[in-house]
Structure formats: structure tokens, C-alpha cells
Amino acid sequence: MEKTLFKFIWRYSKRDQIILLILTVISFPFLYLSLDLPKTIINKAIGGKDVPEEIFGITIDQIDYLLILSGAFLALVFVNGGFKFYVNVFRGQLGERMLRRLRYSLLARVLRFPLPQFKKVSQGEVIQMVNSEVEPLGGFVGDSIALPAFQGGTLLTILIFMFIQDWMLGLAAIALYPIQGYIIPKLQWHVNQLGKKRVRNVRVLAEKIGEAVSGIEEVHANDGARRILARFTERLGVIYDIRYEIFRRKFFIKFLNNFIAQITPFFFYSIGGYLVIKGDLTFGALVAILAAYKDLSAPWKELLTYYQRLADSCIKYDQVIEQFDPQGIWPENYQMAEIEADFNLAGNVSAGNLSILDEESQPIVEKLSFDISKSEHIALTGPSSSGKDLATILMARLLAPDSGQILIAGKQIADLPEAATGRYMGYIGPNAFVFNATLKENILLGVMHRPISTGGELNEDLKNAQLSGNSLDDLGAEWLDYNAMGVDSDEGLQKRLIELLQVVDLDGDVYSMGLRSALNGSDDDQLLEQILTARKKFRERLDKSDVSNFVESFEKEVFNSNASVAENLLFGTPKGDSFSAENIGTHAYVLEILERVGLKDEFIRIGRDVASTMVELFADLPSDHEYFSQYSFISSENLPEFQTLLARSERLGLENMSTEDRNQFLSLPFKIIPARHRLDLITDDIQKRILAARKLFAEEIGDELRDEIEFFEAGYYNRSSSIQDNILFGKIALDKANAIDEVDHLITEIIDQENLRPVIINAGLDSQAGLAGSRLSQGQRQKLSIARALLRRPDHLILNEATSSLDSGSQAIVMSNLLSEMKGRNITWALQRASLAENFDRVLVLSGGQVVEDGSFQDLVKKEDSVINDLLREE
Amino acid sequence: MSLNKEVEVLRDVPLFSKIDHTKLKLLAFTSENLIHQDGQFLFREGETGDAAYIVLKGKVAVFIRTEKGPVEVAQLKRGDVVGEISILCDVPRTASVKAVESVQTLKVTKDTFIHLLTEFPEIAIEIMRVLASRLNKTNIQLREALTD
Structure with missing residues (x-):
């Protein structure tokens, strides 16, 4: 990242800045003319001195001359306005483009932070910096070179004009500039310091807000709201004080500037008036100078404001940049480099002498070495700070060891891009994260690494992205890697997804979600027809049973008391x-x-x-x-x-x-609801x-x-209701014992009979997971993440306490399914309980960051004094 | 059955004799009124229990498992409470209860029941009294069985 704001500006907008500068320079002659013309109009055309007798061979009188000059003045107004408009738009676009580039490069860097960095910077701070702090920089970039050139040039043009009219008046106009030039920066320096302080404090506030939102359960459960509010108050107070101080100082500077600017006319009236009376200066010239002086104050003010913004922007840039340049930031090609078509990681794993130091440089993993063959199922176990979790994180290359190396299939994984580690391995941690999208989109993320169909022309949006140095990957292109999934069609994919849901024991839950969801977007008439058939079959089945009154069907002419x-x-x-x-x-x-x-x-x-x-x-x-x-x-x-x-x-x-x-x-x-509330108010x-x-x-x-x-229409599918309600087409009787279970049971029976289960699971896959997967339980999120990793058929599946939130029944199912799904491929699984290791080929017991026992579960438990026996006893 | 009629039944339940009308109505309002068909089980022995039932209409039979098969130990009728043991002490159902004719009950969930007990300690005492007398009865039966 460029160390200073101006290096950044120069590197990425040289060409545009030069164009702006040229435009600015071209505009000056016109500006000068527009200043000079009024004098000619007043002195010559109106005053009647030196009226030319002909222009371009056409004879004219004084009135014609006045009209011609006035017309020229009007034309100049247009030209100057046009320049201003064009330059402003150009500058605005440049600023936005540079802001976009800056934000993108900051975000790209966040994605390359080494993981421990996220213990130091909070989510709130990152958002604050990328969203708000850099915003004013965009505006400044467009102005950075052109504005001082333009305003400085304008100022200079006006001054030159004044000096040509009368050097004494010119001198008078700038007499006080040195004083301003001396005092203002001194005052500004204090404001800058306060600005820095403000930025820091707002960041802390952002972090505190983020913390309060993430920890909201703890806040309520511990009655901590008042303490949190008091903390916010303290923070807001600090920010208030700083802002007030900045405000006060800024307005003092403004006051001083205005004061000085208004003293200057004093010189014009006295000296200029004296010269006019003496006859050394024409009346027209004095009027023109006074008009010019009025114009002078605008660029001068702009320059002073520019100076303040310059100081402000440089501070902001420095303060943001230093946060985005952590030690050990991953190289760019980790994410961008592609791999060869025949690449894979199907091979043995060999880890040698791995060490990790904590923040106090104490080793938490020391000289950890292990070998895993490519088709082995390995359990890692050990006490809680044994380093078993770090071993999996290192193997997935989410963390670089401080020393040592890991070879997989003979390749140094430290050198591989994520295109290798993130496609041929699967890692699932205990805090499985689910994004705010549908369940299906969440699973498919596991095979969406890059757009598959590339080449061809960039579209308009991407061309713009290119100008800002943003990503050129088309979000609308096909991203699904069918090869990685081993399927060749959409139907194949659907089937595979259902299979995976079964593997991770999530099919039942997704099926229930599907029943409760509406098919409002579906245009598959055949499917809707099938559900209507199920509705009919369900009613028939119900009528044949002895629980026919468990559902009160909707009938147009009958009141439904449920x-x-x-x-x-x-x-x-x-x-x-x-x-x-x-x-x-x-x-x-x-x-x-x-x-x-x-x-x-x-x-x-x-x-x-x-x-x-x-x-x-x-x-x-x-x-x-x-x-x-x-x-x-x-x-x-x-x-x-x-x-x-x-x-x-x-x-x-x-x-x-x-x-x-x-x-x-x-x-x-x-x-x-009459049947539930029994208030006897809804009479016949x-x-x-x-x-x-x-x-x-x-x-x-x-x-x-x-x-x-x-x-509700008996023969029609209701798109606004859930699938279940469409099959029921009525209400479950609230006053019949067991009605809900019995009806659920019947619906399932009908659905299986009509082969609707896959369709309903599909509908369930289209339901939203909610913010951070909040509509799912932690266990469901873990299962979903496992399915996500399995979808791409990884050569190595690495699990770090990835089923810790599952109940023991479900955990046993998932574990046995995964072991058979990954038959012939490596599983390395850090387990939360040693007893779970029984079904694995080999067990590595870790303690103090080293492998202390290595062998089959049966052999290890035979030894009386083995660590694994201690662990088993503690359970 | 309407809320007001349910309250009339509840007033006759000895357990609730000291509770005022409004609170009984709240109990009824926050509970489900259920119809069980003849022969349908309210719950079975060994299941986990999440609710007690107050019989509003009809009769239920209580069975316990023995080596010789299920044995009916009691019949309960309007105003009787069943199933309170397992929601009080988190043990599986100690007996099966079956409707012997079409039966109407008020299903009081564990949460509602606990809410009731914390708000009216009188009910807790009354329950203790009922349970103690049941225990006494069981002891007598046990003694008789042993002397036989």
C-alpha cells in the first residue's frame, strides 16, 4: 500500500490529474478576459473613448460597439461556466473512482490479514474505517492537484490583473497574506491533532457498539444494560468534547480569515480613491479592481479550506493505512493465483517440527510432527490446550507456523495458493459460519471459487471496475464448479445435495423447513399439480381413518372453529x-x-x-x-x-x-380462535x-x-401458504388430543407415497438461513458447513470439533456417515471427547503441543498408564 | 366446553379449593382443552412427561406394568388430576393413563403448573398432602401384600 496519500494519488491517477491540470490552464486566458472586458466596456464603450470605427471591415458606432462587447462578455460567461461544469464532473468522477479503489484495496487487504490480526482489530473498527473514514478522501483526491492549481491560478490571474492596473493596489490586496500565512497553519496544527484524536475515539465507539450488539445476550442476562449505557455516555462525552473543541478552533480560524479579508477594502477605498481623484487611475479601473477583489476572496478562501482538508485527509489516510498493513499479511497471489488443471492434493501429509508462539512469544505448539497417509482416518485428541485444534488449523493452512513445515502430496502447503488449499481440502471449525442467504446458496459456496465461464468482452460495469482496480470477476457468470462436485447437470446437483443432507443428518430438518415454506416463486405447474393431488389423497386417507375430525377442512359455506x-x-x-x-x-x-x-x-x-x-x-x-x-x-x-x-x-x-x-x-x-379460546362469544x-x-x-x-x-379455493394451489397448509387445506383440530402428531404422521405418509420428499427438501433448501445463520441452531450450522466442504469431494477433510454442538445421537450418525463417505480419503478430526476416537484408523494424542501417543484406539487403551485412558476416565 | 364451565369443574378440585375464580380462569385459559377418544392413551408409562391433566368429563383408567402384564390400579373421574408426579420431579411417567370413554381434559403444561405453584404455595401444600396420603395408602397396600 502506498505510504502517503499523494503517492497513492499520483500512482493511480497521474493521467487524469494531468488532464485536469491542462483543462485548468486552458481556462485561465478566458478567465482573464472576463475580468478585463468590463473595464473596456465601461471606459471605452460607455465612456465613449477610443471607439474603433470598424471591426473586421464593418463600420460600427458606439452603441454597436457596446452591444458587441456585451455579447462577448456573455459568451465568456458561457465559456467559463462550461469549463467549470466539465471540470467539476471530471473531478467528481475521478474522486469516486479513487475512493472505490481505496475501499477495494482496503477490503482486499482485510481478506489477506493473518488470522491472529482479527484478535487485534474488531469488526466495528474495520467497518468504521472502510465505510466512513475514507469517504472524505474521495472528494479530496479529485481536488488534490487541480483545485490548488485552479484556485491558485485564479488568484494569480486576478492578482496579475490588479498589478497591471496598479501595482500599489495589487500590493494592498495581498498585504495581509503573509500574516495569514503565518498564523493559520499554527492554529490549524492544533485542529489536526484534535482530528486525529477524534478518529481514534470514534473507532473505539464503533468497536464498543459492535461489542454490545454481539454480546447482547450477556448484557441482558447479567443486567448489564446500565453499565453499557454509562460506557457509551463516557465515550460520547469524550467525542463531544473533542468535536466541540475542533468546532471552536475552526470557527476562530474562519473568523480571523474573514476579519482580515474585510480589512483590505479599506486600502482600496483610501488609496484607490486618492489615485482616482488625483487622476492617476481611471474610475473604470477602480470599479474593475473592486469587482476583481470581490472575486479574489473566493479562491483565497478555497485555498485556505483546501489547506485544512489537505491536512485532514493526510491524517486520515495515514491512520487508516497503518491499520491495514499488519505484519505477516498474506501475499496477493494466495487468493489470485490459479492452479493447473490436473492439480490435486491426494497424497500423504507430513508435518515436521511445527511451532507456534503466542503473543508473549511462548510456544503453544512446539516441534509438532506427524505423518498421515492419504486414505487414513485420524482422530486427534488431548486435553483442551493440547494444540489439537491448532494442528488442524495449521494443516488447513489457515495459520502459518512460526517454524516448521507441512507437506501434502509432496507439496509445501505454505507456498500453495488458496485455489489449492481451499478446493482440495475441506476444513470445518467449531464456529461454523453460515451466511445470510438460502441454505442452498450456503452449501454451494463450497464450490464457488471463481467464475467458470470467463473470456469475452468485459461488460460496462466491469470496465468501470477495471478503471478503479476492482475485481474483474463477473458475479453474474456461472461460478459452480460441476467438475469438483462430480455431477454434470442440475438434476445431478439436486440429487447430490439431498445425499449430502442425509450424510450430515440434516435432511429431516430441511424437510420440515420445506413443509413450512411457500412455493411462491415456483412456476413448475406440474409440481403444484402434484401437491394438489397430495391434498386430495390426504383428505381421502383422513376420511378413511378414525381420526377424520383431526383436520377441519376449509369449506366456503362453513365456519371453521379452529x-x-x-x-x-x-x-x-x-x-x-x-x-x-x-x-x-x-x-x-x-x-x-x-x-x-x-x-x-x-x-x-x-x-x-x-x-x-x-x-x-x-x-x-x-x-x-x-x-x-x-x-x-x-x-x-x-x-x-x-x-x-x-x-x-x-x-x-x-x-x-x-x-x-x-x-x-x-x-x-x-x-x-373459538376452539382454542373457548370464550363462547362467537355464537352460531x-x-x-x-x-x-x-x-x-x-x-x-x-x-x-x-x-x-x-x-382459499379447493382446486387451486395457494402460493402464499406453505406447502403443509396446501396439503392440509384446513386447520388441525385444537381440541383433539395428539392431533398434531397424528396429522404430521399422515402428511409424511402421503408425501412419501407421492414421492414428494425431494421436492420438499428442495423447497427447504431455498429457505433463508437468516443473519449469520440465526434461523438455524448451532448444530444445524455445523452440519451445513460440513455439507459445504463435502460438496467438492476434498482429498482431505479436516474437522476441528466440528460436531461439538450436535446431540450425541446425531453426532454418532454424522460421524459414521462421514467415515464411510470419505472412505479411501483422509479425515483428520480433532475431537472434543476422546471416546469418540474409537472408530478411527489411528489416534494421535496431543499434550502440550506435541504428539505423546500414536496408535490404534484399541492398542492405546490397553496400556494402563496411557494419556488416552486418563482422558477417557475424565469424561 | 367453555372457559366458564371449565372453571366450575376446577372449583370442585380439592387441590384448587383455595384459589380464587380469576386465577382458575387464567389457569384454564392458558391450558389446552382436549378430547380423548375411548381407548386413547393420555400418556404411557416410561415416557417423559411435560404436562399434567385435569379430568373435566368422563373417566380414565390408570395402569401399571407388572410381570403379568398391565394392571389397572385406579379409575379417575371429573375433578381428578393425573400426571403431576413426572412434571414435579422430572421422572418418566410412573403409570399409563387411558381414556375409558370419550374423555375431556385440561392439559396443564409444566411451565403453567410451576407458575401456579410458585404463585400459590397453598397448592403446593395441598399437593404434598395428596401425595403423602397416596404414599400412606401405598404403604398400607404394601404391608397387606407382605402379610398375605
Whole structure:
């Protein structure tokens, strides 16, 4: 990385800066002319002295002359404006391009940080630096050379003009510059120091914010919020003080500048006036000088601001750069270099004399040596700080040893690019990370190393990327490496994915997710038809069983007591927010329908009764009681309001309350599910009227609301509902014991009978994993990461306590599946428990960063005093 | 069965005799009302338990496993509570319970039950009394069995 900002600017924008400079220089003559012309107009054209009799052979009078000169002035205004516009756009583009380049190179460097660096810089700091701190640099880069040249040139042009008019006045105009030139930098220096301090403190704040967000569970569980807030307050206070100080000093500088600038006219009025009276200076010249002086203050101010920005930008650049240049940063070709087509790592592993030092230069792994043959299944075990985890990390080349070397298939892995280590080996650590994408995309990441289809012209976006030195890999190209997966088609890939899910024991979970997900994007009509068949078969199967009343099907003319009142009225799935559970009670169209079937007053009465029951049941509970979210129709915050409303209805009678008050009750009945809540409020008569409302609602819905809902129709697939709901086409009876288990069981039966399982697993693979995989459990994340590594059929599978979050049943399944999946290829597995080592070919027991025992599990446990026996006893 | 009718049944349960109407209603509201068909098991011996059941209507039979096969040890009816042991002390179900006719119960989950106990120590004492008397009865039966 370039050590100073100007080196960076010069190296990457030389050409553009020179163009800018040339443009600037070309513009000066025009600027000079536009200054000089007013004088000619006033003195000659208006004053009537020296009017030429003809121009280009055409005779003219004084008026013509005035008009010609004025026209020329107007033309100059256009030319100057045009220059300014073009230069500004050019400069802006240059600045943005350089900012893009700077950000990209910072990000590229983050990806090359040696892993221990991430213990020193926090995520918050990196984001702060890349996002905000470098932002002003972009603007500055465009200005860095052209602006001082332009403004300096402008200043000079104006000064030259003034000196030509009268050297004394010229001198007067710049008389105070030396004073400014002396004082301002001194004042500025203090501001710069404060600027540095501010940058550091904002970074710390960013880090603290990041910490509070990541540790939010701990904060709540330890009642630590107030302490955290106090810490934030302290930090914000420090930043406030610094900013205030900067503010004060900056405005003092500004004040001083303005003051000095306004003293100068004093000289013009006195000296200039004197000269005009004496006849040594024409009146026109004085006016022109005064106009020029007004123009002078703008570039001078710009130059002073430029000086401040220059200082500011250089500090920022230095402060950012030093953070992105850690010791031991990986070379660029680790990530960029490609490998030969016939490359592989299928061969023995030989690690010799590996050592790692900790931050205090104490060895944590010392002279670690081991050999693994290419098809062996190796278990690494040992006490918690034995170095078994580091051995796997070293083998995956995620960490470079301080000394020693690892050879795999005869190749020094320290010299290999990630194209080798990240494609022919698979490493899964205990903190398996899942990205915010679908499950499928997460697994496919394991074979998306580079765009496969390269060559051909760069598109417009990539051409721009090239100009900023960004990556030229087309995100839209095909990235999937089918060769690595050993499949040749999409169908093959689907099959392979399902196989892998079985290997990592995740197929059941993904199947459940699939059942709960909607196929809203699917245009596979045949598939939807299949699910509709399943719906029919399910109902038939149910009717034949003795549990036919476990599901209450949706029927157009029948009230469904296991569905909410809202669902009964809509008789469909809301698509947008209009008819969502929160909004339905206040939606104008819904209220109009209620009014027309004579339900509005009834709903207000029922709502009042619901409110009174809720107040009766929940009013004594503490406001943060879990029952509020689980059971109450009214949140704890709103409960007091309803208490007041109820008291008012008691006093005035429901019918005498204001419309606004009455409408408060209106939304409550929509939430009632008669079979669950057993409030006896939705009587047969009300049900009948809700059915009437249902009919009217569907008949009269306008075009603009039609897209807000998808109605239930017996013969149609409902894209807004989940697959499971489409098969059920009804509600599970809430009052039948065991109904949920029984129905699940039946659905599975039908799905298997109709061969729908792969389709549903596919739908499950398309569900979102959430931020950092938050919708999955830690165990599921680990399984997903293993599948990701397996997909590319690695020569070596390296696991570092990668199944630690699985329950023991699932762990046994995954382990045995992996051992058979990787038959003939190497597995090296650092285990969290020694007893798990039993099924491996060979066990390496580590202690104190060295291999202390090496042999088969059976042989090692035979020896009474072996370390592995100690470990087994401790379990 | 509506909430209010359930509360009427609950008032007759000796365990809940000292709890006021509102709290019984809350208990009912936060619990599931379930219908078990004739012959359906509420739970089986050895399963892990997550809920107790209060019989609202109908009869259930309690069985325990013996060498000679399942033996019916009791029949319970409206107002009786079953299944509270395994949610109190985290042991597997100590007996199987089966509906002998169409039965309606209130299924009280472990969380709800614990909430009830912490809020009303009277119920805890009442439960102790019931369990102690059951223990006493078992002792007597054991003594009789030994002297036979």
C-alpha cells in the first residue's frame, strides 16, 4: 500500500490529474478576459473613448460597439461556466473512482490479514474505517492537484490583473497574506491533532457498539444494560468534547480569515480613491479592481479550506493505512493465483517440527510432527490446550507456523495458493459460519471459487471496475464448479445435495423447513399439480381413518372453529400488509363489509367482552410476564388504556361512547380462535353473519385490493401458504388430543407415497438461513458447513470439533456417515471427547503441543498408564 | 366446553379449593382443552412427561406394568388430576393413563403448573398432602401384600 496519500494519488491517477491540470490552464486566458472586458466596456464603450470605427471591415458606432462587447462578455460567461461544469464532473468522477479503489484495496487487504490480526482489530473498527473514514478522501483526491492549481491560478490571474492596473493596489490586496500565512497553519496544527484524536475515539465507539450488539445476550442476562449505557455516555462525552473543541478552533480560524479579508477594502477605498481623484487611475479601473477583489476572496478562501482538508485527509489516510498493513499479511497471489488443471492434493501429509508462539512469544505448539497417509482416518485428541485444534488449523493452512513445515502430496502447503488449499481440502471449525442467504446458496459456496465461464468482452460495469482496480470477476457468470462436485447437470446437483443432507443428518430438518415454506416463486405447474393431488389423497386417507375430525377442512359455506375470526372472514392468505393480523381490524374495506352485514356493533360488543376478560385475567400480572406475549390479546402496554375504556363503557354504556373509543374494541374479535379460546362469544348467529361477510368480502373486493389476498379455493394451489397448509387445506383440530402428531404422521405418509420428499427438501433448501445463520441452531450450522466442504469431494477433510454442538445421537450418525463417505480419503478430526476416537484408523494424542501417543484406539487403551485412558476416565 | 364451565369443574378440585375464580380462569385459559377418544392413551408409562391433566368429563383408567402384564390400579373421574408426579420431579411417567370413554381434559403444561405453584404455595401444600396420603395408602397396600 502506498505510504502517503499523494503517492497513492499520483500512482493511480497521474493521467487524469494531468488532464485536469491542462483543462485548468486552458481556462485561465478566458478567465482573464472576463475580468478585463468590463473595464473596456465601461471606459471605452460607455465612456465613449477610443471607439474603433470598424471591426473586421464593418463600420460600427458606439452603441454597436457596446452591444458587441456585451455579447462577448456573455459568451465568456458561457465559456467559463462550461469549463467549470466539465471540470467539476471530471473531478467528481475521478474522486469516486479513487475512493472505490481505496475501499477495494482496503477490503482486499482485510481478506489477506493473518488470522491472529482479527484478535487485534474488531469488526466495528474495520467497518468504521472502510465505510466512513475514507469517504472524505474521495472528494479530496479529485481536488488534490487541480483545485490548488485552479484556485491558485485564479488568484494569480486576478492578482496579475490588479498589478497591471496598479501595482500599489495589487500590493494592498495581498498585504495581509503573509500574516495569514503565518498564523493559520499554527492554529490549524492544533485542529489536526484534535482530528486525529477524534478518529481514534470514534473507532473505539464503533468497536464498543459492535461489542454490545454481539454480546447482547450477556448484557441482558447479567443486567448489564446500565453499565453499557454509562460506557457509551463516557465515550460520547469524550467525542463531544473533542468535536466541540475542533468546532471552536475552526470557527476562530474562519473568523480571523474573514476579519482580515474585510480589512483590505479599506486600502482600496483610501488609496484607490486618492489615485482616482488625483487622476492617476481611471474610475473604470477602480470599479474593475473592486469587482476583481470581490472575486479574489473566493479562491483565497478555497485555498485556505483546501489547506485544512489537505491536512485532514493526510491524517486520515495515514491512520487508516497503518491499520491495514499488519505484519505477516498474506501475499496477493494466495487468493489470485490459479492452479493447473490436473492439480490435486491426494497424497500423504507430513508435518515436521511445527511451532507456534503466542503473543508473549511462548510456544503453544512446539516441534509438532506427524505423518498421515492419504486414505487414513485420524482422530486427534488431548486435553483442551493440547494444540489439537491448532494442528488442524495449521494443516488447513489457515495459520502459518512460526517454524516448521507441512507437506501434502509432496507439496509445501505454505507456498500453495488458496485455489489449492481451499478446493482440495475441506476444513470445518467449531464456529461454523453460515451466511445470510438460502441454505442452498450456503452449501454451494463450497464450490464457488471463481467464475467458470470467463473470456469475452468485459461488460460496462466491469470496465468501470477495471478503471478503479476492482475485481474483474463477473458475479453474474456461472461460478459452480460441476467438475469438483462430480455431477454434470442440475438434476445431478439436486440429487447430490439431498445425499449430502442425509450424510450430515440434516435432511429431516430441511424437510420440515420445506413443509413450512411457500412455493411462491415456483412456476413448475406440474409440481403444484402434484401437491394438489397430495391434498386430495390426504383428505381421502383422513376420511378413511378414525381420526377424520383431526383436520377441519376449509369449506366456503362453513365456519371453521379452529381458525381465527380474521381467517374465517378473509377465507384466504394475506399477501401484503393490508389484511395482516395487525391491520385487519382497522382496514376501511373490512369495516365497510362488517357494517353491511350488521356485524360492526356486534364486534364492538364482543371486543368489549374480550377486553374485559383480558383485563380480568392479566391485570395482576407483572408487565413483563411471558403470558402477555403467549396468551393475551392485549399487550401489557395497552392494558391500562383498555382498563380506562372499560370503565368508560361501564359508566356511559357502550352505545354512548365516542366512535373513536368504540373502534378501539373493534380489532379484538378478529384474534379469537373459538376452539382454542373457548370464550363462547362467537355464537352460531355471529358465525352465520361472518360467513355472509366472507361472501361479500370476496365478491366486492376491488382490483387494487385483489393483490393483497389469495383466497382459499379447493382446486387451486395457494402460493402464499406453505406447502403443509396446501396439503392440509384446513386447520388441525385444537381440541383433539395428539392431533398434531397424528396429522404430521399422515402428511409424511402421503408425501412419501407421492414421492414428494425431494421436492420438499428442495423447497427447504431455498429457505433463508437468516443473519449469520440465526434461523438455524448451532448444530444445524455445523452440519451445513460440513455439507459445504463435502460438496467438492476434498482429498482431505479436516474437522476441528466440528460436531461439538450436535446431540450425541446425531453426532454418532454424522460421524459414521462421514467415515464411510470419505472412505479411501483422509479425515483428520480433532475431537472434543476422546471416546469418540474409537472408530478411527489411528489416534494421535496431543499434550502440550506435541504428539505423546500414536496408535490404534484399541492398542492405546490397553496400556494402563496411557494419556488416552486418563482422558477417557475424565469424561 | 367453555372457559366458564371449565372453571366450575376446577372449583370442585380439592387441590384448587383455595384459589380464587380469576386465577382458575387464567389457569384454564392458558391450558389446552382436549378430547380423548375411548381407548386413547393420555400418556404411557416410561415416557417423559411435560404436562399434567385435569379430568373435566368422563373417566380414565390408570395402569401399571407388572410381570403379568398391565394392571389397572385406579379409575379417575371429573375433578381428578393425573400426571403431576413426572412434571414435579422430572421422572418418566410412573403409570399409563387411558381414556375409558370419550374423555375431556385440561392439559396443564409444566411451565403453567410451576407458575401456579410458585404463585400459590397453598397448592403446593395441598399437593404434598395428596401425595403423602397416596404414599400412606401405598404403604398400607404394601404391608397387606407382605402379610398375605
